[in-house]
Amino acid sequence: MAADCIFCSIIEGNIPATRVYEDADAIAFMDRTQTVPGHVLIVPRQHAANLFEVDPQAYARLFAVTAQVARAVKAGLNPPAISVLQNNGREAGQTVDHLHVHILTREAHDGYRMNWDDLHANSEQLERWAASIRENL
Ligand code: AMP
Numbered sequence: 541m542a543a544d545c546i547f548c549s550i551i552e553g554n555i556p557a558t559r560v561y562e563d564a565d566a567i568a569f570m571d572r573t574q575t576v577p578g579h580v581l582i583v584p585r586q587h588a589a590n591l592f593e594v595d596p597q598a599y600a601r602l603f604a605v606t607a608q609v610a611r612a613v614k615a616g617l618n619p620p621a622i623s624v625l626q627n628n629g630r631e632a633g634q635t636v637d638h639l640h641v642h643i644l645t646r647e648a649h650d651g652y653r654m655n656w657d658d659l660h661a662n663s664e665q666l667e668r669w670a671a672s673i674r675e676n677l
Pocket residue numbers: 546555557570571572573626627633634635636637
């Protein structure tokens with residue numbers, strides 16, 4: 541439990557939330573901002589700010605719960621599609637510093653769009669980026 545963390549307060553039951561699932565590792569509740577019908581958050585019980593701080597095994601478990609809940613959202617609300625989003629850092633849109641995964645129901649022409657424009661990087665650039673990543677694995 542981290543002081544002044546809104547999601548820790550929800551986990552502790554000190555702030556109300558509309559819960560859909562909980563187990564020993566994670567809880568799922570409705571996002572208070574329903575950007576789409578059935579916008580759900582999955583949150584690990586143990587506080588970690590984001591993927592840079594969490595144990596990789598705990599991160600894997602979070603996504604196992606996410607798969608379970610996302611399938612229930614699909615079956616229960618019947619959207620044609622679902623996106624899963626997990627922001628890490630302000631520039632990525634993270635506003636709550638307790639790791640969380642968004643489940644977003646999707647419809648055709650719903651206006652959601654990541655920028656998938658091609659940077660047209662050449663093979664030398666790809667190799668430089670890949671080398672920088674490999675050096676840190
Ligand atoms: P992000 O921008 O990825 O950090 O997402 C944070 C999400 O938490 C936003 O979609 C908020 O609407 C949601 N949120 C913040 N406070 C609460 C709360 N008390 N109950 C439910 N959802 C919340």
